[in-house]
Amino acid sequence: MSAAYETLRTAALAEVERHRLDPEHQGDAVTRVVRQAVEAYQRRAHLGDETALRDPEDMVARLVRSITAFGPLTDLLERTDVEEVFFEGDRVSYIDGTGRLQGLREPTTAEENRMVVDRLLAPTDRRLDTASPLVQARVLGGTARLTAAIPPVADRLSATLRRHTLRRDSLAALVERDTLSGPAADLLALAMASSATVVVSGPPGAGKTSLLSALLAAVPGNRCIRICEEIRELNVPLTHGACYEARPPGLDGTGEISLRDLVKFTLAMRPDVIVVGEVRGSEAFELTRAVNAGCGFASTVHANSARDALEALVNAAIMAGENVAEPVVRKVFSSAVDLLVHCDLEEGGPGEGVQRQVREIHAVAPALHDAFTTEPLLVRERIGEPLRWTGAVPPSAARLERALPAGRDLRSVLAGGATGPAAPRAGAAR
Numbered sequence: 001m002s003a004a005y006e007t008l009r010t011a012a013l014a015e016v017e018r019h020r021l022d023p024e025h026q027g028d029a030v031t032r033v034v035r036q037a038v039e040a041y042q043r044r045a046h047l048g049d050e051t052a053l054r055d056p057e058d059m060v061a062r063l064v065r066s067i068t069a070f071g072p073l074t075d076l077l078e079r080t081d082v083e084e085v086f087f088e089g090d091r092v093s094y095i096d097g098t099g100r101l102q103g104l105r106e107p108t109t110a111e112e113n114r115m116v117v118d119r120l121l122a123p124t125d126r127r128l129d130t131a132s133p134l135v136q137a138r139v140l141g142g143t144a145r146l147t148a149a150i151p152p153v154a155d156r157l158s159a160t161l162r163r164h165t166l167r168r169d170s171l172a173a174l175v176e177r178d179t180l181s182g183p184a185a186d187l188l189a190l191a192m193a194s195s196a197t198v199v200v201s202g203p204p205g206a207g208k209t210s211l212l213s214a215l216l217a218a219v220p221g222n223r224c225i226r227i228c229e230e231i232r233e234l235n236v237p238l239t240h241g242a243c244y245e246a247r248p249p250g251l252d253g254t255g256e257i258s259l260r261d262l263v264k265f266t267l268a269m270r271p272d273v274i275v276v277g278e279v280r281g282s283e284a285f286e287l288t289r290a291v292n293a294g295c296g297f298a299s300t301v302h303a304n305s306a307r308d309a310l311e312a313l314v315n316a317a318i319m320a321g322e323n324v325a326e327p328v329v330r331k332v333f334s335s336a337v338d339l340l341v342h343c344d345l346e347e348g349g350p351g352e353g354v355q356r357q358v359r360e361i362h363a364v365a366p367a368l369h370d371a372f373t374t375e376p377l378l379v380r381e382r383i384g385e386p387l388r389w390t391g392a393v394p395p396s397a398a399r400l401e402r403a404l405p406a407g408r409d410l411r412s413v414l415a416g417g418a419t420g421p422a423a424p425r426a427g428a429a430r
Contacts, residue, residue: 031064072092092113146161200341223273263283340361343357
């Protein structure tokens with residue numbers, strides 16, 4: 001019956017186009033057109049020209065949903081427990097709230113999936129065509145990020161729709177979800193209260209963005225936060241500051257605003273903290289300028305360990321091609337970054353889904369030679385095991401302790417002396 005569905009969908013779309021109907025605002029008219037197409041098909045079937053539909057009303061509903069909404073994906077895109085949706089030609093799969101990959105039961109076609117992608121992009125200023133075969137955009141009212149490719153870059157439609165976390169993440173909430181331990185949350189709360197620089201690393205899907213959102217929620221309200229992202233994902237209510245999103249070039253190839261441009265721009269806006277949602281390229285070099293300007297920064301980066309995150313930052317900064325020697329870049333980041341937080345994930349047994357946790361937190365010491373010097377503070381041997389304090393304290397301990405209430409020290413915090421995420425003194429200075 002998929003052939004009948006595609007035949008009817010093509011015919012109905014042609015009529016909608018001929019009558020210049022707006023599917024979003026003229027749903028009743030679209031329904032009439034669809035019903036007429038189905039009735040005409042059934043008449044041809046009775047004459048032996050087509051195979052009769054078993055349930056014409058169900059076909060009408062499916063076609064109307066395809067034209068006015070997102071077809072077979074309508075219900076899927078309305079679900080709040082779906083984290084990511086993948087389009088590969090005519091196949092659709094998704095990751096649910098447990099982290100399991102599942103296939104869409106209702107069949108779709110490559111053409112219908114492309115129509116869904118185009119409809120998602122319609123309210124944005126982004127386009128997907130042969131002149132621009134790669135696209136990233138905020139869609140579904142800003143609640144999701146769409147990344148899509150078509151030929152000639154891909155051999156078929158290939159797209160990923162990533163739903164943003166709509167909850168307000170906090171360090172306390174991450175402790176409740178066993179992403180963090182209480183002492184780790186206390187340490188990070190102190191770091192944000194004292195304007196320490198924190199880099200969050202991990203593989204895709206490990207929870208880096210959620211952790212960064214929680215860190216920013218712990219920044220005192222009187223600090224100015226400037227957030228720069230390729231596509232807006234961080235869900236943080238800002239008392240003082242703003243969010244900025246990069247822009248691709250227009251049809252004439254002009255008007256591009258890169259992530260590097262945004263970081264450079266925010267340096268002139270008196271930020272206390274510059275946030276880069278994900279460092280991947282030359283914007284890393286602008287972070288070295290931020291350090292020299294006295295700004296703190298926070299970011300995420302793809303890496304396999306906390307130490308690898310520093311190497312990723314250096315490599316990205318060198319990609320800027322500013323003719324700055326690698327040892328100089330290393331020295332800047334080793335003196336600027338205070339803490340490295342590495343997230344990881346692991347699939348559990350059948351029915352258990354994916355577990356996301358902070359695997360390690362390292363302190364960064366000023367480099368005495370070309371290699372980075374880091375000190376593990378809290379380490380989890382493997383996902384599911386406790387995040388344990390190693391007995392070490394960061395070089396910035398004195399600064400962090402200034403944010404603590406009188407009578408407490410950092411060692412007692414790391415040893416678990418706090419009963420919940422630390423409550424730093426209001427207005428603690430850097």
